[in-house]
Amino acid sequence: MTTPADTSGAGMPAGSVPLTSVPQDAPVDRATAAARRVVEALLLTDRANANLERVAEELNGIAEHLEQHAPAVRDRMVDMWGGEGVTRHDPVTGLENAIALPLIVYGLPDGSVRGETTVTIPYQGPPGCVHGGVSALLLDHTLGVANMWAGRDGMTAQLNVRYHRPTPLFEPLQINGRQESVDGRKIRTTGDIRTAEGEVCVSVEGLFVDKKVPRPR
Numbered sequence: 001m002t003t004p005a006d007t008s009g010a011g012m013p014a015g016s017v018p019l020t021s022v023p024q025d026a027p028v029d030r031a032t033a034a035a036r037r038v039v040e041a042l043l044l045t046d047r048a049n050a051n052l053e054r055v056a057e058e059l060n061g062i063a064e065h066l067e068q069h070a071p072a073v074r075d076r077m078v079d080m081w082g083g084e085g086v087t088r089h090d091p092v093t094g095l096e097n098a099i100a101l102p103l104i105v106y107g108l109p110d111g112s113v114r115g116e117t118t119v120t121i122p123y124q125g126p127p128g129c130v131h132g133g134v135s136a137l138l139l140d141h142t143l144g145v146a147n148m149w150a151g152r153d154g155m156t157a158q159l160n161v162r163y164h165r166p167t168p169l170f171e172p173l174q175i176n177g178r179q180e181s182v183d184g185r186k187i188r189t190t191g192d193i194r195t196a197e198g199e200v201c202v203s204v205e206g207l208f209v210d211k212k213v214p215r216p217r
């Protein structure tokens with residue numbers, strides 16, 4: 001759904017570290033990347049001449065194969081939430097989630113976080129522009145990662161989103177987040193989406209409350 005994620009950290013300040021999962025050459029990563037390619041290709045293909053009857057049949061065959069090999073949802077959820085806390089299944093950075101962009105978020109030495117991505121057709125809102133809900137999704141998650149990087153995190157209680165100008169598809173975008181303050185259980189975090197020229201398209205102020213939902217076991 002985006003151009004392939006840049007995992008090199010090129011363009012990030014020296015000392016930046018990836019905080020979200022980075023692509024591996026695992027079969028699940030490759031299968032998920034192929035599924036993203038299918039989603040985009042389905043939107044772009046010639047509706048009349050691409051033999052979509054056969055495409056539907058083949059895709060249903062793949063879905064049936066995957067379903068036949070699926071354990072109980074509960075067991076998969078335990079598995080998903082195992083490990084050190086960097087998720088591979090979430091809808092923003094998850095490399096095992098075909099609807100994730102995916103975005104890789106880096107922790108910067110100044111305490112803030114930044115991701116870079118180029119959003120394409122599946123996330124279109126106004127013509128040629130990123131859907132406003134997708135921008136909010138990108139920022140909500142990035143602010144969550146910023147809180148983790150700062151050492152105090154919680155659940156989103158409020159997200160005030162200001163749309164300054166349309167956010168372009170097909171252009172590199174910077175997604176920024178920074179924890180501003182902690183007051184008891186209340187955490188205030190800000191962020192924005194900028195073009196490569198530094199123009200702010202969307203900015204957010206988030207209130208997070210330190211509360212955890214237990215992981216499935």
Ligand SMILES: CCCCCCCCCCCCCCCC(=O)SCCNC(=O)CCNC(=O)[C@H](O)C(C)(C)COP(=O)(O)OP(=O)(O)OC[C@H]1O[C@@H](n2cnc3c(N)ncnc32)[C@H](O)[C@@H]1OP(=O)(O)O
Nearest residue numbers: 019085086087140141144145148149155156157158209211
């Ligand atoms: C090293 C790094 C590795 C990084 C590795 C990355 C890993 C991957 C990162 C994942 C990043 C995910 C980022 C997505 C984050 C979601 O998507 S979270 C999901 C969306 N949010 C929700 O579902 C929250 C639902 N709401 C709730 O659960 C609860 O209402 C809340 C908001 C947590 C509040 O909890 P509560 O315990 O009921 O809080 P309560 O005691 O009533 O209030 C505490 C204080 O907060 C205030 N407050 C509570 N709610 C509100 C509100 N809505 N508005 C204003 N004030 C409020 C209260 O007034 C109170 O204030 P004080 O009286 O203390 O001054």
